[in-house]
Structure formats: C-alpha cells, structure tokens
Amino acid sequence: MSAEPDGLAERLDTLFRTSRPHGRRWTNDEVAANLKAANPTLRVSGAYLSAIRTGKRANPSPDLLQSLATFFGVSPAYFVDPDHADTTARQLAMLDELRQSGVRSIALRAVGLPEESLHAVAAVLDEIRKAQGLPPVGE
Secondary structure, eight states, X not given: OOOOHHHHHHHHHHHHHHOOGGGSOOOHHHHHHHHHHHOTTOOOOHHXXXXXXXXXXXXXXXXXXXXXXXXXXXXXXXXXXXXXXXXXXXXXXXXXHHHHHTHHHHHHXXXXXXXXXXXXXXXXXXXXXXXXXOOOOOO
C-alpha cells in the first residue's frame, strides 16, 4: 500500500483535525501510544506522526497505514485512493459540522423513532427554517 506524499500528509492531518475524543483533538503522542497499545510491534512515535502530517516523511509502512485507518475508523483506501479520500473527507467534514453545531443532540433524540415520527420532526424543522428565513434543505 503506497500513498502519494502530499496527499498522505493532508489526509492524515484531516483525520487529526476532525476526530475529537471528549471534545478535543488527538495529539500525535496520544495516537502513537494508542497505535502501539493495539500493536506493540509497530514502530511509531508522536514525532514520526508529526513528520508524516507535515510531509517531512512520506513512506510509512503498510502496517502503520492499516493501524491509522483502524484507529480513526476509516478504510485503508482513504490513504491511497483520491476518490475514496474525497468521499471520506466530505463525510468527516459533515460529521464535524454536526458536532460543532449541536445538531448531534437532536439527531440522538430521533434515534429509534418510527418513520412517521421522523417525518413529523422533519416537517417541524422545515417550518422553523422557513420562519427563520433559511433555505429549504435538499434530501
């Protein structure tokens, strides 16, 4: 598994910026420690992750890429396939926006509701958006 150097740095940095445990971003050292805990034979440090994120190092091992993908919950293809990376980056950005905007708490309240109730909630939200002068949301 090989990744284009500039793309790899940007993609890995995106994962660090958008993954926020407990409301804050992961540090390089925290991720390295978690990766080593999951795979003790893996050679990784916070400094090495920093070098990859800044593009100073460009050829991490396939094992490291696999471990990073598993840790951040993405497919290993994220690191090597530009189309897959773009799709994943859009999904991560949307999740980040939801988390930042407080929408997550509304979505959690909707989990488990029957479909007709979800339609009713959506209709109420559409009316509120309209009253606020916001555009309709496309499906």
